[in-house]
Amino acid sequence: MAATGTPSAASRYPAGGLAFPHRDLLGIGRLERHEILYLLDEAEQWVELNRRSAKRVDALTGLTIINAFFENSTRTLLSFEIAGKRLGADVVNMHAATSSVKKGETLIDTAITLNAMRADAIVIRHASSGAVALIADKVDCPVLNAGDGSHEHPTQALLDALTLRHALRARGQAGDDFTGQTIVICGDILHSRVARSNILCLTALGANVRVCAPPALLPAAVEAMGATPFHSFDTALAGADVVMMLRLQTERMAGQFIPSPREYHHLYGLTLKRLKLAEPDALVMHPGPMNRGVEIDSDVADLLDRSIITRQVEMGVAMRMACLDVLTRRQRGVEGWNDLPTSGKWP
Amino acid sequence: MKQAQAVFVEGGRLVLADRVVDGALRMADGHIAALGDIEPQDGDEVIPAQGRLVMPGLIDLGVFSIDKPAFHFGGITRAGLMPDQDPPLDFPPRIRFAAQSGKPDLWVHPLAAATVGLEGERLAEVALMREAGARAIATGRRWIADSGMMLRLLQYAAMLDLVVIAHAEDAALSGPAVATAGEMATRMGLSGAPEQAEELAVMRDITLAGMTGGRLHFRQVTTRAALDRVREAKARGLKVTAGITPAHFILSDLATGDFRTFARLSPPLRSEDNRQAVREAIADGTIDVIASGHDPRGPEDKRLPFADAAEGMAGAETLLAMVLTLVRDGVVDLPRASALLAANPARILGVNAGELRAGAEADIALVDPDKPWIVDSRRMEARAGNTPFDGQPTQGRVMALFKGGVKV
Numbered sequence: 065m066a067a068t069g070t071p072s073a074a075s076r077y078p079a080g081g082l083a084f085p086h087r088d089l090l091g092i093g094r095l096e097r098h099e100i101l102y103l104l105d106e107a108e109q110w111v112e113l114n115r116r117s118a119k120r121v122d123a124l125t126g127l128t129i130i131n132a133f134f135e136n137s138t139r140t141l142l143s144f145e146i147a148g149k150r151l152g153a154d155v156v157n158m159h160a161a162t163s164s165v166k167k168g169e170t171l172i173d174t175a176i177t178l179n180a181m182r183a184d185a186i187v188i189r190h191a192s193s194g195a196v197a198l199i200a201d202k203v204d205c206p207v208l209n210a211g212d213g214s215h216e217h218p219t220q221a222l223l224d225a226l227t228l229r230h231a232l233r234a235r236g237q238a239g240d241d242f243t244g245q246t247i248v249i250c251g252d253i254l255h256s257r258v259a260r261s262n263i264l265c266l267t268a269l270g271a272n273v274r275v276c277a278p279p280a281l282l283p284a285a286v287e288a289m290g291a292t293p294f295h296s297f298d299t300a301l302a303g304a305d306v307v308m309m310l311r312l313q314t315e316r317m318a319g320q321f322i323p324s325p326r327e328y329h330h331l332y333g334l335t336l337k338r339l340k341l342a343e344p345d346a347l348v349m350h351p352g353p354m355n356r357g358v359e360i361d362s363d364v365a366d367l368l369d370r371s372i373i374t375r376q377v378e379m380g381v382a383m384r385m386a387c388l389d390v391l392t393r394r395q396r397g398v399e400g401w402n403d404l405p406t407s408g409k410w411p
Numbered sequence: 412m413k414q415a416q417a418v419f420v421e422g423g424r425l426v427l428a429d430r431v432v433d434g435a436l437r438m439a440d441g442h443i444a445a446l447g448d449i450e451p452q453d454g455d456e457v458i459p460a461q462g463r464l465v466m467p468g469l470i471d472l473g474v475f476s477i478d479k480p481a482f483h484f485g486g487i488t489r490a491g492l493m494p495d496q497d498p499p500l501d502f503p504p505r506i507r508f509a510a511q512s513g514k515p516d517l518w519v520h521p522l523a524a525a526t527v528g529l530e531g532e533r534l535a536e537v538a539l540m541r542e543a544g545a546r547a548i549a550t551g552r553r554w555i556a557d558s559g560m561m562l563r564l565l566q567y568a569a570m571l572d573l574v575v576i577a578h579a580e581d582a583a584l585s586g587p588a589v590a591t592a593g594e595m596a597t598r599m600g601l602s603g604a605p606e607q608a609e610e611l612a613v614m615r616d617i618t619l620a621g622m623t624g625g626r627l628h629f630r631q632v633t634t635r636a637a638l639d640r641v642r643e644a645k646a647r648g649l650k651v652t653a654g655i656t657p658a659h660f661i662l663s664d665l666a667t668g669d670f671r672t673f674a675r676l677s678p679p680l681r682s683e684d685n686r687q688a689v690r691e692a693i694a695d696g697t698i699d700v701i702a703s704g705h706d707p708r709g710p711e712d713k714r715l716p717f718a719d720a721a722e723g724m725a726g727a728e729t730l731l732a733m734v735l736t737l738v739r740d741g742v743v744d745l746p747r748a749s750a751l752l753a754a755n756p757a758r759i760l761g762v763n764a765g766e767l768r769a770g771a772e773a774d775i776a777l778v779d780p781d782k783p784w785i786v787d788s789r790r791m792e793a794r795a796g797n798t799p800f801d802g803q804p805t806q807g808r809v810m811a812l813f814k815g816g817v818k819v
Binding site: 093170171172190192193194195197198212213214215216257260283284285286288289318319 | 547586587592593594596597598599600601603604669670675710711715716717718719
């Protein structure tokens, strides 16, 4: 599929580096709407590339990217690794389990160590909210947040937006953004960084976002972020164009939040029957990993034409390629991207 | 150090309990000998106050660290030391040692740990600790979850005529939270506890204190609902008092934005509405004490992700200046500011200080209330510069300080 009618970057965005005047990608909350759209448009070329048999370019040849994951991850780590390698960069993975973090080294010392190795970009996941920004303050290269605690997971929100835009465009429904679309995010909103980044991203792109969870799993004042809270999944589904399911993050739960997975499925599981309450052609998304039979039934997850869950994984690589490409343009001296300092934060 | 020579401070503005008057103050034998419209005697050392405020030295009720340079910068001559030390102040010899640790130019009033190890499970030897110099009992930074234990503690303390200084946060409700539940915590992805955790704790402890007739002081009451409970209890004649630190009347949880760990406090910063409620409670007398909660923490404790960082702020140096903002804003007048900082904590601790009155200990601060300065976390007298007021321009400095009539 061709990138449907992407206008040339020059006509839609500020020239050169002004289109994305950030050194790091720490959260959707720090981005303007046009900057989000810029990253989405930039990803289109990589979507196409990834569908060819020869998937490698040399844009980032000679650059070193460190994936520093202080929290376990399979798909995000793999996605970033593939993205970096397809752009021609040298990619190194650092797992907390095998690092000196376990030996009592502070996060700041680890950051300084990574910096001294002269990485050209660092991708970080950490279990503590704000930890990635803390590291970004101490290093001289672009930092990409691959998830910090319950705070943000910006590349997940961007890839979700990219996936959704592709799917809607294929149906002839979407313009640049999601104006007029009603999107339900259902699950463990309280502990979810994916939910937070998606609320910010989707509302910035014009969507009407509903969040749905039992009271204990909805954060206080979530409506202040622009989402409408629901406790009844059935009510939330009425008129929904997209249903995004989240898993229960039991590893972040201190205490008991729901009586049992069985009861959770009864109230909040996405079944075929329940999906009928949404719009007739509503799309189904899930950032993974899925707990089939808990928050989503297999026959929903595997619905052809409705479930775009595997498409999300595919778009993840393209989206991360776009982020790595855009953020390293200053070091690479890409024309028009030299006008801002290569270290520190700029406004 | 005994005062060898009498000191005569002339030309000052004396901050008395009910008014501010021009006058002089004479200190001899470690006590205030006379004050008001008086003349120096032969052999007095005469110190011109040049129109500055003559105030009682500050009595900082509830600090976590003895940090003399910071205390002296801030005009603090006595500090109530929280039992949250390593090891905790739950054993008479530790109390005795702590009580001596600041002399002669700073008096430390150790607060006895209510329970062994501050674990909330077994009563500590508070009567023996009183003999050793403890001036009050404190639950530490923790809440005693067991209501029966808290009742027995309050009964025992009432018998000994010691005040119990309580931390008001229902631990089951606040759990591992590091912020107040609300928009900020939600946006930042921080675990937040409902602010009602404080109200619940205050309600229970007031009920228990009412059963015993004992004295109860909440070290910090930071929410509107809990302050209402304290107000009611006082109206009913219960011996309940409340304190606060400047962070909770100057800052709201917006200050935690960008994950600033200097604003990671216990209890956590609250909403703007609660901040306003604290100011109202200071104005109407519901709050009796303003303390620094001084807890200097270096980068090893603070340069961490927000949830992993230690709680607490270095507050001794900024305490007076922040309270003077309340005077300039018309929330309180100078005599009441002085009561919040000195007379009321003196009464709670039962010490003969905290007021300009003949016969009281000569702990005196000469204060220029208008002198401008900028809070700079890199240039603090304190052992660490973890102040949430970093970079803030402020006014009011201590120009001279006397402990027991001797210049510090």
